[in-house]
Amino acid sequence: MRKSVFSEFFCLCAAVISAAVICVGAVMLIVSCEHYKADRIEYMQSRSEAMITATVSAVTDSGEFDFQELQKIYNDMSVYIGVDLTLTDSDGVALVCSEASPCSHTDKNIERSVLNRITEDGIFELSTLNGFYDADSFIFAQKIIINGRIYFFISVLGYNMLPNYMFHLFLTLFVTASLILAGALTIMYTSTKRLVTPIKEMTLAARRFGESDFSHKLHIADENELGYLANALNEMASSLEEIEETRKTFISNVSHELKTPMTTIGGFIDGILDGTIPKEQHTHYLKIVSKEVNRLARLVRSMLNISKYESGELALSTKDFDVLPVILQTLLNFEKRIEEKNIDIQGLDTDAVRLNADPDLAQQVIYNLVENAVKFVNNDGYIRFEFSEEEDGMQKISIRNSGEGLKAKEISKVFERFYKTDESRGIDPGGVGLGLSIVSSIIKLHGGTIRVSSEPNQFTEFSFSLKKAVNNRK
Numbered sequence: 271m272r273k274s275v276f277s278e279f280f281c282l283c284a285a286v287i288s289a290a291v292i293c294v295g296a297v298m299l300i301v302s303c304e305h306y307k308a309d310r311i312e313y314m315q316s317r318s319e320a321m322i323t324a325t326v327s328a329v330t331d332s333g334e335f336d337f338q339e340l341q342k343i344y345n346d347m348s349v350y351i352g353v354d355l356t357l358t359d360s361d362g363v364a365l366v367c368s369e370a371s372p373c374s375h376t377d378k379n380i381e382r383s384v385l386n387r388i389t390e391d392g393i394f395e396l397s398t399l400n401g402f403y404d405a406d407s408f409i410f411a412q413k414i415i416i417n418g419r420i421y422f423f424i425s426v427l428g429y430n431m432l433p434n435y436m437f438h439l440f441l442t443l444f445v446t447a448s449l450i451l452a453g454a455l456t457i458m459y460t461s462t463k464r465l466v467t468p469i470k471e472m473t474l475a476a477r478r479f480g481e482s483d484f485s486h487k488l489h490i491a492d493e494n495e496l497g498y499l500a501n502a503l504n505e506m507a508s509s510l511e512e513i514e515e516t517r518k519t520f521i522s523n524v525s526h527e528l529k530t531p532m533t534t535i536g537g538f539i540d541g542i543l544d545g546t547i548p549k550e551q552h553t554h555y556l557k558i559v560s561k562e563v564n565r566l567a568r569l570v571r572s573m574l575n576i577s578k579y580e581s582g583e584l585a586l587s588t589k590d591f592d593v594l595p596v597i598l599q600t601l602l603n604f605e606k607r608i609e610e611k612n613i614d615i616q617g618l619d620t621d622a623v624r625l626n627a628d629p630d631l632a633q634q635v636i637y638n639l640v641e642n643a644v645k646f647v648n649n650d651g652y653i654r655f656e657f658s659e660e661e662d663g664m665q666k667i668s669i670r671n672s673g674e675g676l677k678a679k680e681i682s683k684v685f686e687r688f689y690k691t692d693e694s695r696g697i698d699p700g701g702v703g704l705g706l707s708i709v710s711s712i713i714k715l716h717g718g719t720i721r722v723s724s725e726p727n728q729f730t731e732f733s734f735s736l737k738k739a740v741n742n743r744k
Contacts, residue, residue: 280462287454291447302439307408310427311394314410317351318392318425322414325357325423329416337366344368353425360385360420362402378402380422388413388422399424468496472503479507482514531562586715589629590739592622593667596633597640597655604644613647617655624739625665631712632736638709639732643671646730664718665738670731676724684722685710709734 324347328340344355348368355368362380381400387393392412399409408427413420471488478486487507488500538555541547547555601608601615608615625632643653651672658666676684685706713720713734720734 279466280459283458283462284455287451287458291451295443295447298443299436299440303436307396310408311410314353314394314408314425314427315392317347317353318410318412318423321347321355321425322412322423325414325421326416335365340366353427356424356426358422358424360422362422365421385422390414465496468500472496472500475503475507479503479510531566534562535559586628586631588627588716590624590626590741591629591632593625593632593636594618594620594623596629596636600633600636600640603637604640607644611644611647612650613644614650614652615655616652617657620657623657623665623667624741626737626739627716631715635709635712635734638706639669639734642706642732643669643730646673647671648673659738660735663738664735666733666735668731668733670729672729675726675728675730676722677726681722681724685720 321344324343325340328336328343330336340357344357344366345368348355355366356364357366358364358380362382362385364378378401380402384400384402388411390413392410394408394410396406396408398404398406399411403409403426409424411422411424414423415421468488475486475488487504538547538559542552542555597618640653647653652670654668654670656666656668656670658668660666709732710720713736716736718735718737720732722730722732724730
């Protein structure tokens with residue numbers, strides 16, 4: 271049978287509280303019992319001193335006791351202080367007793383072994399004095415010497431008062447403990463219920479998240495660990511929802527990017543095979559098929575590269591190098607297109623700009639950004655390079671091109687996979703929309719940052735930061 275967290279926690283707390291109450295009650299009973307005994311000792315000692323003084327006062331001028339007077343004193347004091355009083359001679363034979371006549375001790379005497387234990391300072395014990403009394407009682411016995419004769423004064427307090435005292439004490443403790451326990455369990459039940467309710471909500475939410483339903487949000491206002499956990503789950507749900515949307519978009523984009531060239535390839539191949547396309551045009555259409563195959567290869571290669579960057583499978587091989595030769599070599603690759611558009615290259619008349627990065631990956635970043643700039647710069651426009659050192663040990667490189675620029679809504683999306691601006695769809699219909707996403711992944715892999723800014727009909731600028739070379743010397 272499955273036990274809930276609520277029942278386990280409640281039962282555990284109830285058991286702990288009950289055990290604590292029982293232990294406290296037991297300790298209080300023991301302490302109270304000892305305190306009661308100590309109080310009885312003090313009470314009987316203080317009363318015995320007065321009674322011994324009264325006993326001595328009953329001695330006549332002849333040195334003998336006035337037993338009639340002493341009996342009256344004992345009877346009165348016994349009623350007043352609530353104890354039984356007895357006076358024996360040196361042999362333990364009762365001389366005067368406050369008990370009702372006839373005295374139960376008439377035919378008894380205290381054993382010598384007991385008398386030997388009684389001192390002038392007195393003794394206190396719970397006993398019958400070896401059968402001198404019929405039942406266990408609190409007894410205070412003291413040896414007194416009057417006119418050279420030894421007597422034993424004994425005061426007795428009935429033991430039956432202790433059980434009565436303990437019963438009332440136990441009853442009081444039981445009622446008090448029951449009320450405390452009931453109140454504690456009520457408060458604990460409410461608190462546990464309040465504690466478990468958010469956990470149930472989070473369990474339900476987690477189950478929905480597992481079913482790809484991220485619409486459910488937790489509303490727990492508590493500023494404690496549960497509140498923090500609820501906020502973390504909400505943030506996780508938002509992240510998962512975003513990832514799910516990205517996944518769906520990614521699959522949709524991949525399907526679209528694959529479908530178009532595959533449809534083209536399949537259509538032309540079928541046309542060649544079934545004779546729809548005449549033989550004299552086979553070469554023309556096979557070139558188109560070859561171009562689409564290359565496009566598919568670029569798409570797959572780019573997707574694999576992004577996967578490697580983001581999964582950390584690609585190990586960096588960083589070293590110090592000058593980035594200017596890399597930029598110059600990249601520009602030479604686009605020399606024909608630069609001349610066709612009459613593009614003015616600016617900002618390269620500078621000293622060495624040394625980085626600490628993976629040269630191959632840095633070259634890919636430069637290539638993709640330069641390709642992007644050459645693609646979208648206007649005729650007779652410019653591409654400007656700027657270099658600046660930042661305070662945190664990073665080297666900033668900016669590549670700006672004149673032209674139409676980006677719309678505000680496009681700036682936040684340019685690094686998304688397969689995203690193409692409206693302008694790029696017309697300029698580069700064969701592109702796959704992964705170049706800037708690859709650039710972003712490489713920069714993040716190096717621990718750097720990349721930003722984009724644009725002014726409509728003015729310019730577009732990509733700025734990225736990589737670590738400066740450890741040794742700035744050439």
